[in-house]
Amino acid sequence: MTAIQHPRVQRPGIRRISAGRRFKDRFVQALVYLSFAIAVVPLVAVLWMVISNGLARFDMEFLTHSMRNIGAREIGGGAYHAILGTLEQVLLASLISIPVGLLTAIYLVEYGRGGRLSRAISFFVDVMTGIPSVVSGLFILAFWILALGMPFSGFAGALALSILMMPTVVRSAEEMLLLVPNDLREASYALGVPKWRTIVKVVLPTAFTGIVTGVMLAIARVTGETAPLLLTVFFTDSINSDPLNGPQMGLPLYVFDQAGRPTDAAIDRAWAGALTLILIVMLLNLVARLIGWWRSPSRGR
Amino acid sequence: MSQQIQVSGLDAYYGKHKAIEDISMTIDPQSITAFIGPSGCGKSTFLRTLNRMHEVIPGARVEGKVLLDGEDLYAADVEPVSVRRMIGMVFQRPNPFPTMSIYENVAAGLRLNGRYAKSEVDGIVEDSLKGSNLWNEVKDRLNKPGAGLSGGQQQRLCIARAIAVKPEVLLMDEPCSALDPISTLAIEDLMAELKSKFTIIIVTHNMQQAARVSDRTAFFNLAGQGQPGRVIEMDDTSRIFTNPAQKATEDYITGRFG
Numbered sequence: 103m104t105a106i107q108h109p110r111v112q113r114p115g116i117r118r119i120s121a122g123r124r125f126k127d128r129f130v131q132a133l134v135y136l137s138f139a140i141a142v143v144p145l146v147a148v149l150w151m152v153i154s155n156g157l158a159r160f161d162m163e164f165l166t167h168s169m170r171n172i173g174a175r176e177i178g179g180g181a182y183h184a185i186l187g188t189l190e191q192v193l194l195a196s197l198i199s200i201p202v203g204l205l206t207a208i209y210l211v212e213y214g215r216g217g218r219l220s221r222a223i224s225f226f227v228d229v230m231t232g233i234p235s236v237v238s239g240l241f242i243l244a245f246w247i248l249a250l251g252m253p254f255s256g257f258a259g260a261l262a263l264s265i266l267m268m269p270t271v272v273r274s275a276e277e278m279l280l281l282v283p284n285d286l287r288e289a290s291y292a293l294g295v296p297k298w299r300t301i302v303k304v305v306l307p308t309a310f311t312g313i314v315t316g317v318m319l320a321i322a323r324v325t326g327e328t329a330p331l332l333l334t335v336f337f338t339d340s341i342n343s344d345p346l347n348g349p350q351m352g353l354p355l356y357v358f359d360q361a362g363r364p365t366d367a368a369i370d371r372a373w374a375g376a377l378t379l380i381l382i383v384m385l386l387n388l389v390a391r392l393i394g395w396w397r398s399p400s401r402g403r
Numbered sequence: 404m405s406q407q408i409q410v411s412g413l414d415a416y417y418g419k420h421k422a423i424e425d426i427s428m429t430i431d432p433q434s435i436t437a438f439i440g441p442s443g444c445g446k447s448t449f450l451r452t453l454n455r456m457h458e459v460i461p462g463a464r465v466e467g468k469v470l471l472d473g474e475d476l477y478a479a480d481v482e483p484v485s486v487r488r489m490i491g492m493v494f495q496r497p498n499p500f501p502t503m504s505i506y507e508n509v510a511a512g513l514r515l516n517g518r519y520a521k522s523e524v525d526g527i528v529e530d531s532l533k534g535s536n537l538w539n540e541v542k543d544r545l546n547k548p549g550a551g552l553s554g555g556q557q558q559r560l561c562i563a564r565a566i567a568v569k570p571e572v573l574l575m576d577e578p579c580s581a582l583d584p585i586s587t588l589a590i591e592d593l594m595a596e597l598k599s600k601f602t603i604i605i606v607t608h609n610m611q612q613a614a615r616v617s618d619r620t621a622f623f624n625l626a627g628q629g630q631p632g633r634v635i636e637m638d639d640t641s642r643i644f645t646n647p648a649q650k651a652t653e654d655y656i657t658g659r660f661g
Contacts, residue, residue: 215461283498285494285496285498286498286500286501287459288456288459288494288498289494289498289499289500289561289564290500290511290515291456291459291487292454292456292487292491292492292494292565293487293488293491293511293512293515293516293564293565293568294484294485294486294487294488294489294512294516294568295484295511295512295515295516296484299515299516300515303515304500304502304515307502308500308501308502310502397502
């Protein structure tokens with residue numbers, strides 16, 4: 103028997119890495135690092151500016167006093183009314199949009215399954231995601247305040263914010279629920295567990311960490327919204343702890359208001375307000391991380 | 404404890420596609436029945452019709468009768484959930500709940516279905532883990548996550564979870580296909596022990612496994628591409644593997660096709 107020969111097919115063999123490949127590798131690596139650096143520059147710059155300018159007025163007086171009876175050129179005063187307003191408005195917006203958003207996501211993933219209704223809902227959620235924030239403010243202004251004759255209030259602001267928040271919550275929760283393997287649902291059904299209990303006890307806990315992260319991102323997004331508040335909670339320099347009645351303040355509004363005034367004292371207050379806003383969002387993120395860590399399955403309980 | 408299953412004239416569909424057709428068989432209590440046959444011939448589909456898991460898939464439906472000790476599981480007023488409590492299931496891939504510890508996994512069927520005293524649950528968890536030959540390996544780390552076990556241990560955890568709710572019948576859908584030979588042997592030994600308490604039905608692609616563990620064997624096959632699967636032959640395992648009545652069965656088990 104003669105040996106089989108393939109004259110035209112070269113055997114692969116072991117080759118050395120060529121200089122060209124080495125260069126390409128280095129080049130692309132450098133490109134990746136460069137892009138990363140470019141992406142980080144604005145973030146670091148923003149943080150640096152806000153911290154260095156904001157620290158000047160970031161004191162106890164700022165955190166505990168309102169702007170009541172503070173003249174335009176006077177130093178002093180604070181953002182207590184705005185911090186309180188932001189916390190209340192965001193809390194109310196969360197109370198409205200998290201349950202609605204979560205239940206919508208559960209419907210879409212667990213019950214709708216590509217039916218006509220769920221496709222329609224999906225479409226409108228996508229449309230809602232694209233609503234500019236000022237439009238949601240205008241809508242609440244036209245519908246809630248002008249048509250129904252309700253007063254400017256923190257609650258009206260919360261309504262506008264929840265319009266912005268809801269689609270984000272639905273989308274992120276939907277994606278997290280879709281990540282839960284079907285095997286787990288089947289394992290639960292096979293134990294004789296009803297569908298709703300399977301969702302509550304197996305599906306939601308499995309997706310919990312991801313859902314919390316998504317919800318926190320949604321909260322962080324609306325916390326910094328200015329335009330919808332401008333049209334719905336109006337302005338005030340006094341403390342108004344009742345979100346249902348009368349104009350309130352919000353931190354973004356406070357920054358917007360103070361930054362528009364022509365004195366150094368006001369500009370300093372605006373920077374301190376921006377710093378407070380960033381700290382609040384960071385604190386919320388930290389809490390979300392903690393909840394996620396506390397509930398994560400890898401932590402041997 | 405375990406009960407007889409009688410199936411008559413059973414068809415199962417995925418939407419318009421008929422996956423299995425006209426299946427009738429009797430499965431004796433306290434025995435192991437193996438389903439063999441080429442891929443896609445409806446073995447798993449048929450297995451899932453036995454505890455009404457088939458209809459969980461959107462568009463899937465079943466026609467025909469499945470009697471568990473004379474009671475039709477597909478009667479109009481039967482709650483599917485109660486059927487699944489009596490007929491447990493072990494899946495191809497081990498699927499412990501990732502958010503739960505070993506203890507919670509075994510207790511899941513009890514805890515998710517009602518209230519039990521802690522001491523009662525403790526006892527059942529221990530019995531079930533002993534029943535699935537896992538107790539000695541995990542007794543010191545019951546509070547660690549179930550997902551941290553090896554594949555074979557996870558599968559035995561899933562068996563413990565299934566037997567903790569004290570079903571009459573245990574369905575196993577290729578329980579060893581993702582496991583190494585040692586773990587497979589452990590599970591086969593376990594099945595031989597469990598046989599005294601449960602009626603066991605196992606789908607397997609491994610014919611040696613069917614020959615080793617089962618008392619009776621059913622051979623499934625398709626008439627052709629796109630045709631529904633049928634039972635070609637069902638008999639005592641020793642007969643199926645030595646002297647089958649049908650030519651198709653003989654061709655399959657001797658490796659001439661499939």
